Amino acid sequence: MRLRNTIVYGSCLVLMLSAIPLLAPANSSMQYYGPYVDKITYKVITGDNAQVLALLDNEIDLVGDMIDPSFLPQLEESEDIEIANVLRNGYGYFSINCDKYPFNITAFRRALAFALDKEAICDDIWSGLAQPQDSCVPVVNPFSIEGQLPYTYYEGNLAKANALLDAAGFFDIDEDGSREAPDGSDFDVLVELAQSSGIAERTGELFAETMRSIGIDAVAKGAYFYDYLCRLYHHGDYDIVYMSTSFSEYSVDWLAYEYWSEYADEPYWNFPNFRNASYDSWRDQLLHSVQYEDVYEAAIEMQKIFVYECPIIVCYENVLLSAYRTDRFVGFVNDVNDGVPNWWTNYQVRLKDAAGGPYGGNLRWSLPFDIDTFNFMTSISSFANTVNQMMWDSLLRMDPDGNYIHWLAESYNIETHADNRKVPDEHTRIIFQMRDDLVWSDGRPLTADDVAFSLNYYRNAPGNPLGADIADIMSAYSITPSEMVVEFKSESYWHLTAVALKPIIPKHIFIEPDFPAWNEWNPDPTDPNEPYFVSSGPFIVNDFVPGEFAELTYNSYYRSSSVTGDDNPYIERQDDVYISEGTVGKMLTWNCSCSVPCEYSILRDGSLIDSGVLEGTNVSISLDSLSYGTYNYTLILSTRFGSSTSDDVLVHIRRNDLLNIPVFSLSMAITISSLVVIAAFGSAIIKNH
Known part of the structure; x- marks a missing residue:
């Protein structure tokens, strides 16, 4: 219990300090450059135990799923394995089919929620590494209502559950040990769960019991x-299903879509088939308010209704435990939303110097499930998304700390009628300035026209889940190759993130006459003759064997234009150096800068004497122990993109003995000494007189 109390206090601290994620300065530090590895291999390894064994046996470098706490003692025994944790922006839950009798009765669902002992799930199944949760908005999110309601479903309150069932007319009429539905019919409940997950199995068994x-x-x-x-x-038949979900950001506009009554039969939305007019009545305020207070009010009221109605029973918000090896790679990133198995780890991890780093190497992941498709618009798996997200970029990206940062966009400006009279009343206009060094994986430029096309494509494709939150776009168009405008016919707190986080797709590919419909596109990126797979992210698919592995390799076109302009490495030229033989503590120092990761090499008379990764703004080398002579020192800075620069400095080592003094200097010294002697004798003679 002590550990869970710590978790609760930590989450409360996050809640007090958090607000809507702010936009961090674009590329304000070196962490926004990469990648370093040449290859990422995702191995399909089913079952928690098999993944842990693969990590222990050095078959993988990173477990691509959360770690079951029962494996902690085994993992902690290894010196080469690190365990990281972060309170999850997500939870485990049971989805209840509200279209099915008697699951459509609110009292029945609430009875199940009151009966389930969430404290036991957290203490026994998660070994204290989780906390009970009721709201569908995680407690780490500042919009969450968790802890604000006058009741909870945390404890297994069987008396309350039985009372609700009795009041709703669920009785054991035939005295067979099981209740009948209020209409007198027999019914049973099947709880389905992923057979490969120990957490799912134990939680599902507890719920059935x-x-x-x-x-x-x-x-x-x-x-x-x-x-x-x-x-x-696709809204097929089921009773109750155990699921888990994680969120990549802290927005809650999804409340207006995920459980909206009109989406109860819409593919990819509203798993519990929930319909509730009171819940829907807050939707417009959530979506179209511009003030935080109004958005917050709507989000809170929708959660009150949702928690009461229990279309899903949220069980817990757990600590994300991540496990990875430390013997070959450094730079693993513990992301606030995903833990260590995340986009930023792939982007930042690098080989240790002892392994020939920082560039190169094959980062090996495990995936508990296969990749269902490389079409990110139709994939039904978060694990497939783990792979797909490495191939598609967006205008903004969320950094490891939960802040939005510029990515494909260098800047943006949001205007309403109050800011610019040319913007129609109640409209929102967002102007994006794009980077000018963006390239598709086929070498073609990625421009503002591709961004405008992407937004229009998602909006106009019937049923496309990426178009749901941008239906209010009136127009999206490019002004120049690097400037793009999107205008909404409404005002909303959420418009920026709705467009800025969408994957950008290549216009020149998707406008092909034979390109299939969005939900029929099933590309094979490993086929050299595949005409419809061109991407923009840091990696591309090199090999894929269904059920076994997927191999990604570094996209050589990724920001390839960054070798020009300010991204070139720079060395401030140094004057030649003169020092005496035997001098101690003298350093040769170059002042440097490089806005992308750089490696340095120092050569003396053409032979390598030092190398490494540029850290900071200077590179130094000791000049101690050099004997008499002249040495040519060369510093070379280079990036993985192919750009480099160098500077040569001649170091002259002078002898300390008198014979090494030049003839002119020696003659001058003798002359001065003679004059001093003459002056001294002359002064003495004058005094004697």
């Missing part, structure tokens, strides 16, 4: 994850 204890005929059964996930996406 809890239901049986209040007279409900229930059983938990392991199932193939993609099978029931596909049914959820």
Whole structure:
């Protein structure tokens, strides 16, 4: 319990200090440059135990899923394995099919929520590394209502559950040990769960056992994850399914779509098929308010209704435990949303110097499930998204600390009618300035025209999940290759993130006459004849064997234009150096700058004597122990993009003995000494007289 109290206090601190993620200065530090590795291999390894064993046996460098706490003692015994943790921006939950009788009865769902012992799940199944959760908005999110309601479902309150079922007419009429529905019909409950997850198995079994204890005929059964996930996406038949979800940001505009009544039969949305007019009534205020207070009010009221209605039963918000090896790579990033298995780790991890780093190497992940498709618009798996996200960039990106940073966009400006009378009343106009060094993986320039096309494509494609939150776009168009305008026919707190986080797609590919519909596109990026797969991210697919592995390699076109302009390495030229033989403590120092990761090499008379990664703004080398003579020192700075610069400095070492003094200097010294002697004798003679 002590550990969980620590977690609660930590999350409260996050809640007090957090606000809507701010936009950090664009590329304000070196952390925004990469990648360093040449290759990432995702190995499909099913089952928690198999993934942990693969890490221990050095078959992988990183477990691509959260670690079950039961494996902690085993992992902590290894000197080459590090465990990281962060309170998850997500949770585990049960989705209940509200379209199905009697699951459509609110009292039935609330009875299940009150009966389930969430404290036991956190203490026993998660070993104290989780805290009970009721709201569908994680407690780490400043919009969450968690802890603000006059009641909770945390403790297993069987008396309350039985009372609700009795009041709703659920009785054991035939005295067979199980309750019948209010209409007198028999019913049973199947709880489906991923058969490969120990957490899912134990949580599902506990829930089924809890239901049986209040007279409900229930059983938990392991199932193939993609099978029931596909049914959820397309509103197929199910009773109750165990799921988990994680969020990549802190916005809550998804509340207006994820559980909206009109999306109860829309593919990819509203898994529980939830319909509630009171919940929907707050939707417009959530989406179209511009003031934080109004958006916050709507989000809170929607959560109040949602928690009461229980279309899903959120169980816990756990600590994300991540495990990775430290013997070959450094630079793993513990992201506030995803833990260590995240986009930034792939972007920042690098080989140790002892392994020939920093560039190169193959970072090996495990994935508990296969990649269902490389079409990011139709994929139903978060693990497939782990791979797909490495190939597509957006205007802004969220950094590891949860702040938005400029990415493809260098800057933006948001205007309403109050800012600019040319903007129609109640409209929002956002102007983006793009980087001018962007290139697609086929070598073609990525421009503002591609961004405008992407937004229009998502908006106009019927049923495309990426178009739901940008339906209010009136127009999106490019002014120049690096300037793009998007105008909404409404005002909203969420318009910026709605457009700025969308993956950008290549116009020259998607406008091909034979390009399939968005939901029929199923590219094979490993096929050299594949005409419809061109991407923009730091990696591209090199090899893929379904059920075994996916191999990504560094995209050589990624920001390839960064070798020009301010991204070139720079060395301030140094004058030649003159020092005496035997001098101690003298350093040769170059002042340098490089806005992308740089390696340095120092040569003396053509032979390498030092090398490494540029850290800071200078490179130094000791000149101690040099004997008489002249030495040519060369500093070379280079980037992985192919640009480099160098500077040569001649170091002259002079002898300290008298014979080494030049003839002119020696003659001058003798003359001066003679004059001093003459002056002294002359002065003495004058005094004697």
